[in-house]
Every structure is written in C-alpha cells, then in structure tokens.
Amino acid sequence: MSKNLTSRAEDYSKWYNELVVKADLAENSAVRGCMVIKPYGYAIWEKMQAELDRMFKETGHQNAYFPLFVPKSLFEAEEKNAEGFAKECAVVTHYRLQNDPDNEGKLRVDPEAKLEEELIVRPTSEAIIWNTYRGWIQSYRDLPILINQWANVVRWEMRTRLFLRTAEFLWQEGHTAHATKAEALVEAEQMNNVYAEFAENFMAIPVIQGVKTESERFAGAVETYCIEALMQDGKALQAGTSHFLGQNFAKAFDVKFTNNEGKLDYVWATSWGVSTRLMGALIMTHSDDKGLVLPPNLAPSQVVIVPIYKNDEQFDAITEKAEGIIKDLKDLGVSCKFDKRTTHRPGAKFAQHELQGVPLRIAIGPKDIENNTIELARRDTLTKEIVQMGGLAHTIKDLLEVIQDELYNKALNYRDEHITKVDDFETFKKVLENKTGFISAHWDGTSESEQKIKELTKATIRCIPLDNELEEGVCVYSGEPSTQRVLFAKAY
C-alpha cells in the first residue's frame, strides 16, 4: 500500500480512482470496462442491497429473476426503448467454439454455430419482462404485479470508470403492472420517494427529487422521476430513477386485460432502478484526502479496536478488555472488529482503517489498562479523545448516530450552498466555471434551448424539481417566457 492519496484539490478524478483501488473496493479486470468488486466494496454494496430490499418488500414488492438474454425480436418491439439502447448492446451471435485449424492451440468461433436469432445481453429488462407479463395478465384481478429483480446488466460504454460507469454493472430493477394510469403514477412516485429516503437516511446523501426533461428521459418512458445528488467537485450525479412507462410496453408486447367494467384495456407500467453507481455517490459525497468516510449505516465494521502493546502480558489484558467491549457493542447491534494482526504496527493499522473509512476507532494500550480508559477516534472529524470505560457501548452507539446525522448535514450544507439562482447567461457560465454546483434558472421548455446550453456550457438540465414553486420569468438562454426554474449542472 503506497503512502499518500492524491488530494482532491490536486486532481479530483485521480483522487477518486486511487481511493477506490487503495481502499480495496474494486479494481479493473481483464475485461475491458468491467470491474472486479472486491470483498470490502461488495460488503458495502450488500448493506445497500439489504436495506433497499427491505424497503421494497415493505412497499409490497417481491423478488423474481428473468433471463440475461433478450431475443432481438423482443428487444426491438418497443421502438424508442430499442433505439435508445441499440448503440451500446452486447450481442450473442454464436453458441459454440472449436479448435482453430489454422492456429494450433487456439479456439475460434464455429462458423456453423450461428444462432437463428441473435440474443441481446440485457441493457435493461423491460422487453423480456413485458413479454413474460403478457402470459400472466388477463384480468384486473391479476393486477397489480409488483416485482423487483437483482441483476447484472451490460451497456457497452465507450469510456468507463470504476463504479460510476462500467460496461457491466449490478443493480435492481423493479417492473410493475397496473390497471390504471393513476395507480402506476403513484407507484413511480412512491419508488422515487423510497430512493430519496434511502439516499438521505441510510447513505447520508441529500438528494433533489424531480422529473427529467424529454431529452433526458428514459427511452420508452412517459415520465422519468429521479433523485439527483451533488458531488464534492460540484458535479451532479443521477443516483436513481423511477419511470412511469404509460402503456408503451403494454402496447409493444400486447399486454391487455379486462377491467372491472368488462372492457379490454392495455396495462399501465412502471420501472425503477438503482445501481452500483451508488458506490460512486457514496465515495464522492463523504470521503476526504485521507480516504473513504463511511456513514455508520453502511460500514461493514462500525468500530475497530487496535491494540497497542509491548509484550504478551499486555496483549492478553488488552484482548480481555476488547472482547468485553465487542460483546457489549454486539448487544446494542453495533458491529466491531478487533484488529489483532501481529504483522502490522499500530500506525499502519490507523492509516489503513482511515483509508477504509471505519467510522470509529478504539485504541487500547498499557496506559488505558491502568486508567480504565480507551482512546476513541472519529473518522469523519479526525478527532480523538480519552473515554472512560463506564457506559462505553452506549456512548459509542449514540456517537454513531451523531456521525450519521452530521455527515448528512455536512453534505446538505455543501449542496444547499451550491444551488445558485441565476438570471442571465453570462452569470450562468461564470457560476458553472468558478463556483460549480447546481444552477437554478428559468428555461423556456424547448429541447432546442436545452441542447444549445449543453453545447455552450456542457451543463444539462438535471431535473425539474418536484417541489418547484411556479414563478414568472424568462429563459436564461433564449429570453422566452418561462413559468418555473429548473436545475442545471455538469453531470457524471
């Protein structure tokens, strides 16, 4: 492990890449654009999964699993969806390899083994799922269908970055079917709320809920709800989306049902997802120049104990004390690891646990044995204090809650300070270049203005906030009348 991380001020993107690798979260693999998620990174992802899965089930959803492959004829059925993803699809054309007669010891694709119909590796699963739902739905009594799947998908991206954009990524995708438009809309909004609640309460990442403009909308959706977060470098990151799909997929896959008036109608749909990209959001929201900073809710170990000793006798005394602390913490539902490795000295352990973002560190040495104390260090503030043993477990449990809240508030302050109201295009460009962050500005509602602004500034409309107040104004670019402000930013 090399000593120092590149600082954020020096090169934010280099800092991010180094942090992901050095904190042992993930690394690049032999497959272009695909990452290996290492045990420590995967443990954090599992924490996210567990909480999201709980929330999905609490809102009435069940898990299921659909195939990795989508026959091309199904994939192309919903035209807009197909068109939107066509440029980044991996395609299976053959099903067999054979020894290469011209190249000893090598394999080649058997030209005789061409598939009748190509299979698309799913970039998203609407097609295969809606084709399946057709067989499940005849009557309004079969509705709603509320299903989620945990899966991997492939989008053949040109340029990839660990967690933020990989060719293969892990995610969950919910796909629901409803009898009425109103019910589907409620579902799409509900799941966006679930995502917002998860991001804020669990990941300590403040988000803005909104809807996408037409050009940023999911291919095939009527409305795309989203949660947008702001990273420390002032760039926005779309952290989750929930789509109201209208009857587009029902029509494309001919999914009709008889309603309670005996009339035939197409089914209404939603889909919603978050991915391993949330790992990127987590890193870029809280971490610092010493490494990862994990909110207690997401830390694989919330507390780590580092022993400091000169001989076996001291180590035994420390171990006894540590085991007592671990037991008390476990009773309160706090996870704690005892780092008793003899192969590393305390300083190296301190540095490693800081790099990996363990929220609280306890150091116990001979002095602490003597005084009935421990040294308690906070990862988020990098402060440490000597604490008496009495009531330690409760002190720690409370402190973890404080840390969780403070991380959220810190991120919220940063975010709120980086929403700038702007009314003219010159200021727009200046704020984007110098201050960065979200810009709240009037927009005339046309794709043309949106496109022009993107070309000129690289900023896109991240969302039209849901809680927007209506306000008369003129478009920051065209000067045409506008009824509300929207949020612009450069985005990941």
Place this chain on the structure above:
RNA sequence: CGGGGUGUAGCGUAGCCCGGUUAUCGCGCCACGUUUGGGACGUGGAGGCCGCAGGUUCGAAUCCUGCCACCCCGACCA
C-alpha cells in the same frame, strides 16, 4: 469511432534520441533480528520472454514494420 500519448518486476520508474558485457532506482514482497501510543529499522534474499509478432544487424529494451492493450481529449452515457 476521430485527435494525442504511453507500454520495462506486483506498483511507480531510469535507460531509448546516439544499438555493445550482468537492465537502474524506489515502494511492495520473503527470511532473520531488533521494534510496537500515528504509515519502524538493520542485514540478507527472491522476483524481468523490456506489450506481442516479424524485420535490419555480428549484436536490439534501444532502429524499422505490423498488431494488441491502456491512458488523456472529443462524440455517447445510469
């Protein structure tokens, strides 16, 4: 896919222009000893088809050709 760049040990590198014995240095790794309240020190050691293939040459990490991979900047994107 366009424009630029880089490939030397696990990682970071020197050497390349101007070909010449055993390919440089640091980190990391291994062994032993001394250490342990913020990334220890000493001694010894292991590790290389110099991206791949071909060519020029008495001789190639170095020169030439082709290929591959990766990085940066664009276009695309959760």
